[in-house]
Amino acid sequence: MFNRLQEKFSKIFNDIRGHGKISEENISKSIREIRIALLESDVNYKVVSSFINRVKDNALGAKVFDSITPGQQFIKIVLDQLIDFLSSDQKDFNFNKSGTxxxxxxxxxxxxxxxxxxxxxxxxxxxxxxxxxxxxxxxxxxxxxxxxxxxxxxxxxxxxxxxxxxxxxxxxxxxxxxxxxxxxxxxxxxxxxxxxxxxxxxxxxxxxxxxxxxxxxxxxxxxxxxxxxxxxxxxxxxxxxxxxxxxxxxxxxxxxxxxxxxxxxxxxxxxxxxxxxxxxxxKFNPDSIARRILGLSDILGLVEKAQKNFDQKNAQELEKKIISNQFNFNDFSNQLKQFSKLGSLAEISSFIPGLKKIKNFDFNENQFKWLEAIIGSMTNKEKENPSIINGSRRARIAKGSGRTINEVNRLIKQFNQLKSLMKKTKKMKLGRFPFKLN
Ligand SMILES: Nc1nc2c(ncn2[C@@H]2O[C@H](COP(=O)(O)OP(=O)(O)OP(=O)(O)O)[C@@H](O)[C@H]2O)c(=O)[nH]1
Ligand SMILES: [Mg+2]
Structure with missing residues (x-):
């Protein structure tokens, strides 16, 4: 419904989320980009000015760049302002209380x-x-x-x-x-x-x-x-x-x-x-419409969920493993299970940076099931030491899981790509794995 705006906001937000630290300059740049995105999407120019001023006042006033999660904070400000912008006191249908x-x-x-x-x-x-x-x-x-x-x-x-x-x-x-x-x-x-x-x-x-x-x-x-x-x-x-x-x-x-x-x-x-x-x-619901316009679907709700569900201790251990290059199929399988607790996999995967870059990683419910099946057919030794999975082991795993050797090969390749991607992103905050939110 709001494809054009969503695409633009998603680019702007990804950009600002990608910065570990944010300066006043970063914020000003994002605000400029939001202005252009709105104008290009046919939003009335007076409306653009008024909206941008509100975001600016709030973002700079709140000194977003000093906060621990500046990117996320900024996005929240844009969302709140948008909700406010779309909201009205007269939101319910006005029925005649004393007659027709x-x-x-x-x-x-x-x-x-x-x-x-x-x-x-x-x-x-x-x-x-x-x-x-x-x-x-x-x-x-x-x-x-x-x-x-x-x-x-x-x-x-x-x-x-x-x-x-x-x-x-x-x-x-x-x-x-x-x-x-x-x-x-x-x-x-x-x-x-x-x-x-x-x-x-x-x-x-x-x-x-x-x-x-x-x-x-x-x-x-x-x-x-x-x-x-x-x-x-x-x-x-x-x-x-x-x-x-x-x-x-x-x-x-x-x-x-x-x-x-x-x-x-x-x-x-x-x-x-x-x-x-x-x-x-x-019914026009400002909250849901604002989220849809910004292409956030429910990322904030998702963050809350993720924080509730992701076990801090696990996350710390996981990070250690990633850094020391010991991330294995057991960890991979655990991560998949964590994802599945959060809701729609397709939606979640769209928030995981880099995942889209992995070739053929079409992260849907079905793929999740067969990934699990393939991993389930590995021996403990194989899960812990993926590097030992040679040709004959692959053939056995394929047979055991009812998938083709090609699929097994693809999973192993994707696993290796994911592993190196995670190593590169080891800056990520503990407890938030694998969401890079700021
Ligand atoms: N795609 C789409 N078409 C719609 C929607 N609402 C209405 N239409 C179509 O728009 C056309 C006009 O709808 P009407 O309800 O007849 O419009 P109207 O305002 O009553 O038209 P007049 O009585 O001629 O002034 C019809 O073909 C509808 O099916 C919508 O939300 N989406
Ligand atoms: Mg009519």
Whole structure:
């Protein structure tokens, strides 16, 4: 979803993580690179300045470079600022506490209003036990009513439309219908419109007034980049929006929009949609979005986990072994077991520096199983002294583990590469093996 930004941040962060010590100059360089990354990813330039200033104040103010883990500390500051940047006080859906809740969806043509209205109905029905009514108030596009009827039907949601010639009349009638039909939530799908269309903008305003709408969401197409931000701003100047929904975030240009919208419009992003299916819809969660934008997935959570799980004493012994070149297959196998306690191997391996450089080291769950099988077929002597594993031993190990000789050869080669890589990285902090975090 945020591929472009993720790639850039991952490069910047790897760079700063790679320094044992960090100077004010390193920090300034990273901050400069973040600025460029954001601008290149289509984040509004004013938003970039404001974000960069916050990071700068915090990073330099906190004297990150004096801390024990400066790289990590810096990343944490960027993450915290980003979360703060994306967060809002009005994060929950605003239900009418004393009666029917009205939600109006507005936006440009084709931005995703109709599909989103069904998604949101389905979400609120599931999560809050609501009885939503979808109202077809788009009388501009001939097929619009049928589109919403079909969506309602296939998702088991109540639907209202009638023959009135004006959208406002449909809405008024739907309010009466909701009462008799006992719908506690009415979602109004409106026609696409430009903010310059006075007639349609007046219509929208009168729908909002008539229903005393509790939520007015602007539906912005995330694929249109800064245009989505600009149009959100134009709408928010004319109508009292309570939130923005970003659609089509499965595309690649959504990152810049997600970062810009709140700062530019003052409206929080409430939901995002990530595909055509009814469930391709999620609540906008600043914490998780920030982590995804920064490509951190959950590295901080992972660090905590790693620190809890990695036995200090083991780690010290291990480091000794690495330095004296005694790292063997038993240690390797132990390390694999440690990894597996932490979660998805594929995810973890992406945080292990150098691992990607080892040819064919596709570190997935299956490979983990057969690595274990191969190591399990070695004798104790072989595990402790990998150098004695000659051709005939390899053939026996292959047979015993049900793998091919080629696979055994590959494992031994990878093991040797890993061993020399670890020796090179012996600077690493104890207790954190094999994560090079700073
Ligand atoms: N890839 C992707 N496509 C989406 C998403 N949301 C909506 N679409 C598609 O975008 C197109 C337009 O969606 P609609 O819901 O009809 O948009 P609308 O704003 O109601 O359009 P008008 O009523 O014509 O103004 C449809 O083909 C949807 O399937 C999304 O999150 N991802
Ligand atoms: Mg529509």
């Amino acid at each position: 809740t009205f939600l109006v969806l507005a936006g440009l043509q084709g931005s995703g209003k109709t599909t989103t209205s069904a998604k949101i109905a389905s979400f609120l029905k599931r999560e809050f036990n609501k009885k939503p009514l979808l109202v077809a108030a788009d009388l501009e596009r001939p097929a619009a009513i049928e589109q919403l009827r079909t969506l309602s039907k296939s998702n088991n949601i109540d639907f209202y439309s009638d023959q009135s010639s004006k959208a406002i009349e449909v809405v008024a009638n739907s309010m009466r219908y909701a009462k008799t039909n006992k719908n506690d939530l009415v979602i109004i799908d409106t026609a696409g419109r430009l903010h310059t269309n006075n007639l349609l903008m007046d219509e929208l305003k009168s729908i909002i007034t008539l229903t005393s709408a509790n939520e007015i969401f602007y539906v912005a197409d995330g694929m249109t980049g800064q245009d989505a931000v600009n149009s959100s701003k134009l709408f928010s100047d004319m109508v009292n929006l309570t939130g923005v929904i970003l659609t089509k975030m499965d595309g690649d240009s959504g990152g810049g929009v997600a970062l810009s919208v709140k700062e530019v419009t003052g409206c929080p992003i409430k939901f995002i949609t990530t595909g055509e299916g009814i469930n391709k819809f999620e």
